[in-house]
Amino acid sequence: MTWFKENKFLGGLIVITVILAGVIISLGMKLQETLDEKISEVETEESALKDMKGLNPYPTPESAKAKTDSLKELIGDANKMQAKFLTFKPESTAPIPVNEFSALLKDTDARVRELFEGKITLPETFYLGFEDYKSELPRPEATGELAYELKAIEWLMGQLAAANATDVGGIVRHEIPSEKGESWDGAAAPARGRKPSRGRSAGVRRGPSLPKIANRMPLELLFKGPESALRDVLTAMADSDQYFFDLRIARIKNESPIPTRPRGAVAASADAPKSDEGFGNLDGGGAEEEAPVAARTKILDRIAGGDDITAYLRADLLLFTDVQQFPVTK
Template structure:
């Protein structure tokens, strides 16, 4: 006490420092407590949100009505999209069997003529993959109509090859339609025996995939253009999906040294050798560039073409595409 009385200013300063330290310690403790509580509340809320997202809807009347409204809205939008797709794809026109055969022969002749003009090579037995029908007829009028629509798509594809600069079509094959193999009536029974899921049955009722296999010889630029235009509806009116693409160089081995030849250099004729020398140019003040230098190198690699194998799915939307969602799944 005597020291405090003797040193009042210093004691006051030490007292203020001590009180401030105690106040700051309290504030720090209080802030840490609030942070811990806030963190625990945040983690608890996050776990609750995750649990709500992963849990099923409670079977209350309000939730049932809300779910039915969302399902109906989804069905309307999907059916509207299906109707638009049916309008966008070319329709199937009624065709007789003899008419289809005549159409096939006409398309083959036109494709060969157009390929000659565009300098694109076709296989010797080119028939768009319909070789069986150059000398035979489809089994029914329904089959002839579907085959005629398939032929139109194949013709559009070959013309697209010509427009993109394909140099050669080495192979062109197509898958058989179910109506050609008399499988249209037996497909539902086959699906039920193998246990296909209702979603897969519904998808098969919405669309049909017709596979096309081609082997092409072309350059890199035409390949990029072809892939781009396959997905453009204005260039390809039929819906297509590129399922497989395999690219190889036309030549797997590098060129031999004997295959590399420099261009021959023709020496200038000074006037001898029995040929008349070229007259010397008249004097002129015109500045002319010097003649180009003789080539001393040639490209060895990089000019070879590409061998491309493409598996293309020709997608045809069926009439059920505009109303399949509104129908309850099988087995419900």
């Protein structure tokens, strides 16, 4: 204390210096904390920016051009596919006079019966799926679409005749909206016997609605014939360049529980030497091989039978609509 009394000025200077140093150190520490926080924020922003740049596609000029080129290619492919589908679009489905449609239906039925003349006899009630119009007339606005459907059914019956079907059980044609005075855009009625679902419906697409490219005309066909007839009919439906059929259901039944051998097949002689299938007797089993061979023969007989089969086909005849305009990209 004596020194401070004798050196008041110097003592005061020392005290002031210590206080100032403390203040400066305190401010420096606070500034360091603030700087560390800012550095942490910058690093966080840089990390987020790096993550965004890693996303695909990142909107750089290069990626934007690649996306545009990809979209152009997709639209080009869609236009090509649409051009192929539109080859099945009829020139016109405009309504025709009701009496003209009735005459067309009668003439078509006569031509179809001629196709099967000498092969099979079609039932008297058979009328190409238009049995209701034997005694009544269709709505005038439906005649154009019905005429298109009639031509497709005539073509289908021609394929059956060419494939040598041995019997035609019938053809069922589902009513189209214009026959009921409705448009294709009308809401579909729920199927009979189906309970309304609760909550989110299964199979319901969420999001923007897709353009409609075709209307469906359901047909059901029942016929009998050899396996080759079924193959020929299915092949013709798939390869047709006039009508587009979307096969939905195919059920095949063999009338015989154990079919006979295919027509023209030569039955193996009972005393014929057992075949080694070209590989020789590998294990010297001899008689022990008889049971497996016999089992295989029975299985093959069940598969490759020669009896007629009954086939039920459920297919939709597609009536393609107008051209869809896709967006143009520059």
